[in-house]
Amino acid sequence: xxxxxxxxxxxxxxxxxxAIEDISFSVKPGEIxxxxxxxxxxxxxxxxxxxxxxxxxxxxxxxxDISAPLFRTADFKSKIGILSDNSTLYxxxxxxxxxxxxxxxxxxxxxxxxxxxxxxxxxxxxxxVVSKLSKGMKQRVLLAKALIHKPDLVFLDEPTSALDPxxxxxxxxxxxxxxxxxxxxxxxxxxxxxxxxxxxRVAFLDNGKIQELGSPAxxxxxxxxxxxxxETFENExxxxxxxxxxxxxxxxxxxxxxLKSIQSDHPTLGQVFLKIxxxxxx
Amino acid sequence: MxxxxxxxxFEKDLKDFMKNMMLLTMPIIPIILALIYSRLGGDEGLPxxxxxxxxGVTFSSVTSSCMMTMMAEENEKKTLRGLxxxxxxFMDIIVGKSLVVGLMTFIALAISxxxxxxxxxxxxxxxxxxxxxxxxxxxxxxxxxxxxxSVASTSAYLMPVMFLFGFTPMIDFLGLGEDSIAITVAELFxxxxxxxxxxxxxxxxxxxxxIWTIAAAAFTYICFKKxxxxx
Ligand SMILES: Nc1ncnc2c1ncn2[C@@H]1O[C@H](COP(=O)(O)OP(=O)(O)OP(=O)(O)O)[C@@H](O)[C@H]1O
Ligand SMILES: [Mg+2]
Numbered sequence: 001x002x003x004x005x006x007x008x009x010x011x012x013x014x015x016x017x018x019a020i021e022d023i024s025f026s027v028k029p030g031e032i033x034x035x036x037x038x039x040x041x042x043x044x045x046x047x048x049x050x051x052x053x054x055x056x057x058x059x060x061x062x063x064x065d066i067s068a069p070l071f072r073t074a075d076f077k078s079k080i081g082i083l084s085d086n087s088t089l090y091x092x093x094x095x096x097x098x099x100x101x102x103x104x105x106x107x108x109x110x111x112x113x114x115x116x117x118x119x120x121x122x123x124x125x126x127x128x129v130v131s132k133l134s135k136g137m138k139q140r141v142l143l144a145k146a147l148i149h150k151p152d153l154v155f156l157d158e159p160t161s162a163l164d165p166x167x168x169x170x171x172x173x174x175x176x177x178x179x180x181x182x183x184x185x186x187x188x189x190x191x192x193x194x195x196x197x198x199x200x201r202v203a204f205l206d207n208g209k210i211q212e213l214g215s216p217a218x219x220x221x222x223x224x225x226x227x228x229x230x231e232t233f234e235n236e237x238x239x240x241x242x243x244x245x246x247x248x249x250x251x252x253x254x255x256x257x258x259l260k261s262i263q264s265d266h267p268t269l270g271q272v273f274l275k276i277x278x279x280x281x282x
Numbered sequence: 283m284x285x286x287x288x289x290x291x292f293e294k295d296l297k298d299f300m301k302n303m304m305l306l307t308m309p310i311i312p313i314i315l316a317l318i319y320s321r322l323g324g325d326e327g328l329p330x331x332x333x334x335x336x337x338g339v340t341f342s343s344v345t346s347s348c349m350m351t352m353m354a355e356e357n358e359k360k361t362l363r364g365l366x367x368x369x370x371x372f373m374d375i376i377v378g379k380s381l382v383v384g385l386m387t388f389i390a391l392a393i394s395x396x397x398x399x400x401x402x403x404x405x406x407x408x409x410x411x412x413x414x415x416x417x418x419x420x421x422x423x424x425x426x427x428x429x430x431x432s433v434a435s436t437s438a439y440l441m442p443v444m445f446l447f448g449f450t451p452m453i454d455f456l457g458l459g460e461d462s463i464a465i466t467v468a469e470l471f472x473x474x475x476x477x478x479x480x481x482x483x484x485x486x487x488x489x490x491x492x493i494w495t496i497a498a499a500a501f502t503y504i505c506f507k508k509x510x511x512x513x
Contacts, residue, residue: 051367053367077369078369084364084367088359088361088364089361090294090298091359092301093297093301097297101291102364104286106368106369107286
């Protein structure tokens with residue numbers, strides 16, 4: 001399999017409103033691919049099309065060598081895992097009973113329930129009724145549900161938006177481990193730090209179009225001015241271009257004992273996004 | 283259809299049913315009614331129309347009502363989406379739920395009829411009639427459940443189902459003339475046909491109830507097509 005996901009000229013129109021405008025990209029097997037963009041940019045719509053929940057208006061979509069018309073088959077659905085936006089659990093049932101349902105629907109062994117509860121740090125909540133859980137705990141149960149049948153490819157729509165930093169780090173480690181074992185991960189997020197840490201490649205989506213695509217390091221380098229930001233002990237701030245002429249000036253500062261700090265311009269992914277779209281990501 | 287997935291839905295819905303006070307009270311309604319009626323019966327037992335009133339109450343307040351409530355709740359709480367994204371087909375989901383509703387209906391009906399007199403129902407013709415009637419109410423429940431988006435709105439649909447099809451024998455108490463149009467029309471309703479069946483031993487009423495059941499199935503199918511094809 002060359003690509004886990006291949007999208008060509010995908011377009012989605014909701015009664016006259018163009019939500020996705022002719023986007024193309026591909027995701028390699030084993031990759032963690034991030035789709036980043038502000039609210040309303042079309043992230044969820046893209047995931048819905050990739051998982052067969054919505055049909056596309058135009059373009060080709062291919063996932064795990066299966067093309068869009070066959071996305072509604074049980075065979076396709078059992079190959080992928082989904083944590084959708086606004087996913088919910090059965091509130092009156094226990095965590096265990098919720099996971100048991102999906103274990104059986106996906107034909108996974110019941111031992112997987114405890115394995116997954118351990119992975120999402122929820123072993124002690126096993127017999128708790130879902131309505132008694134916090135938002136972050138529910139989110140982790142949903143994540144366990146999405147992964148319970150060990151899918152080759154998972155779609156995670158803002159999986160960590162309700163989590164505190166501790167649990168977020170725990171989930172990130174878990175996803176990394178999952179990815180090391182070969183699972184392809186397609187993730188959407190507003191969180192640029194998360195994307196930088198987790199993703200092999202990211203696509204910036206804005207107004208239904210992909211504005212930029214590449215590895216976080218590549219993009220950060222590409223949108224850097226490459227200038228040096230210098231601070232002296234006289235509290236002077238200087239910006240010097242990365243060129244031969246700067247070398248002497250910097251050497252002089254060092255030689256005269258004036259150089260307090262020197263940094264090369266290295267924008268964060270959030271700053272890159274701002275440069276490209278003029279928009280801050282919340 | 284897949285039996286393991288149907289089994290998984292059945293198990294989930296049964297557990298959920300047992301923890302849902304609103305659903306749990308439904309099967310109690312016909313049983314209480316049967317308890318009250320059983321005191322009135324005297325030695326010869328209750329008239330057939332009273333027995334079928336209890337059947338009608340059971341099928342409308344347990345079969346139709348529980349089915350539409352369960353489906354509306356899956357819609358309202360957005361859990362249906364999770365099921366639809368899983369390998370379970372819509373058919374698996376409906377069949378799994380129908381089995382739970384069928385079980386609850388059976389229990390409620392068995393207890394109610396034990397209280398008021400089982401005897402008139404212990405023949406092939408009556409049992410076929412009950413099964414057809416059950417399917418009629420089940421299809422109505424599924425059809426309505428497909429388009430109701432919240433539990434609160436189900437009662438608006440349940441009322442007409444109850445009064446038209448569940449309480450039909452009550453029309454005799456409205457004091458209408460023997461040959462009024464309302465009575466003539468009501469005679470054609472499934473519950474009345476089954477009462478006529480007992481009086482005449484004819485199979486024609488069974489045929490008419492079967493037509494009602496097929497019509498309800500068609501209604502469900504239309505609701506399904508309407509709801510499941512708009513992306
Ligand atoms: N079913 C629908 N009918 C009509 N318009 C829709 C529908 N679903 C989404 N849209 C529109 O498509 C656009 C993209 O929505 P989408 O949910 O994909 O955004 P998103 O990037 O996931 O946003 P968020 O970060 O808030 O989740 C929005 O303008 C939205 O209003
Ligand atoms: Mg979204």
